[in-house]
Amino acid sequence: MKLTREFEERISRLHLQNKVFGGVYSGRGQEAIAVGCCADLGPQDVVFPLHRDLGVFVVKGVEPGRLMAQILGKEGGLSRGKDSFLHAGDLSKGVFGGTSMLGATLPVACGAALKFKLRHEPYVAVAFFGEGASSRGDVHEAMNFAGVHQLPVVFVCENNRYAYSTPQSLQMAVEDVAERAAGYGMKGLVCSGNDLAAVLETMGRALRRARDGGGPTLVECKTYRYRGHSEHDPARYRTEEELLEWSTRDPIPRWELYLEARGRDVAKVRRETEAEVTRVVDEAVAFAEASPEPEGPEAFEDLYATPLAVPEAPEGPAAFEPEPPQLTH
Amino acid sequence: MPVATYLQAVNLALKEEMRRDPDVFVMGEDVAVLGGAFKATEGILDEFGPDRIIDTPISEALLVGAGVGAASLGLRPIVEMQFMDFISCGFDQLVNMAATARYRHGGGLRVPLVVRGPTGAGVHGALFHSQDPEAWFTRVPGLKVVAPATARDARGLLKAAIRDDDPVIFLEHKRLYRSVKEALPDEQEPEPLGVARLARGGSDVSIVTYGGTLPLCLAAAERLAAEGVDVEVLDLRTLLPMDFAAIARTVGKTGKLLAVHEDRRTGGLGGEILARVVEDLWDELDAPPRRVTAKDTHTPFAPTLEAFVLPSEDEIADAARGLAAY
């Protein structure tokens, strides 16, 4: 959690220095969800993260340097400069990158889970989505299919109460997204997304069910987006009281209290992690900044696995040699 | 009226039409309280109240479908796509439901729906905030597709789109939102849909373009003027139906055609323009017609990649120069 938070702090700083030219979406306050939901996953389990889920990449073992290079649009990034921010993946680490189209990864997660089921593989697909994205048809279609086939998939709703400026009350007429699980023939679980211990426990139940052939689960993590929708958004549509209330539920101090209650020397843990976090993030920034800009013609790379070799035809500009041939017609 | 940006012109047209006609209302994601991601709908909630501008769930298929329903029963919905890229999530409702509704009802139905929003590249928006979706729709009979390139046209054409009795896709180029400004009249009538506009007169080469590439074409024409090449620039404004008479007029005058758009080359509108000119105006042509477009790949994120993919003023000037010298 500390690593993702520090990483994001650094992105914000780079953003202020105009080194990040795309949109920047912070997951500050939601770190326990991405981290907690991936903590017990193996490399073969496939995760479908959201735009705020830096923690998914980190926990699944994607190198921080490549992540930072991704965000800066450099050659060393996961998509080698092709797409922005977290629209990228690394399937070798079990991370499937999404598009911007919200909710669109859930059907894909069903396909991954279908493969696990058909091939009797003991793995799980985990797909994240916001309460805003839950309004899309793709989400409904995915959950329905997962229920019909009892697929080994966990749908994790990060309910941070706002979709850009839109409050949950304008998004849906129910209090819990998890209520919808019943309509798809699956279990719905609700937990605090700001409490890492609760996320670990709840996700543990969902993962056990999926691995034991018990089918899909919809896990809803209640949380709050500390920053604006993106770095450009001052988020004036929220109240001071609400912000204040949620600021007391920061997942990081909460986890420290949890550790302390179990006899851990938190001051020591903090010292050790802080030094390590700073080192990792420094190295990531250094790697990303040293990574070259991609070269223009690379825009044609990575379109096809097996590009078809069509016969070469002369391109338009060839027609404009200084002495063009006369048209005959 | 003082100078207005393209974005302010959109905002103005929305408000003017909402004042004029109580059946006009707006639906979209974050349009009311926030005033839209680009602020195109700013101030509408304050002036018209929550029945006239509705913040919806993230449901593009619903937005278009509900738009069709409300329009069919006599309202005039304006649906905003937060980015036009997301129109693909409402594709079925547009190409199957909206475009065929009247046809299926034996002409006994009108669908006065506008689907509008920011389109286009050049702002490092990457794969899903840069798309130019016009060619997905310009082959769908029953739809109208409009793409203004000036503030005046943004206002005049949007008014016409709102008053039109058919589904109109209204493409606002996001790079023009704040970069294009001009003095607008206090009162402005709707600009007729389906009519192109001569953006610059000339006699040597005709450039036919629309939307985001108009400023690039005008700048290239300016450069060529200094070299003694007189370029005419036609701004199509409406893409479906297309004002082919205006294309024929300019090609008849210069005999040389360059079609320019930011959308990709293969399957882009330039191909359609060239095909019709070659079919119908072969004898008028003094040179093989040409296209300058984006390259046939996705619009990538890194500035080096994006600049490589998108059409540039240099490419337009080179192509026009080549045609002039032919």
Ligand SMILES: Cc1ncc(C[n+]2csc(CCOP(=O)(O)OP(=O)(O)O)c2C)c(N)n1
């Ligand atoms: C299909 C689609 N429509 C609209 C958008 C624009 N958009 C980007 S993020 C966002 C809000 C997302 O809210 P939520 O799903 O709750 O996730 P959060 O950002 O709160 O984490 C919107 C409307 C989009 N990316 N995709």
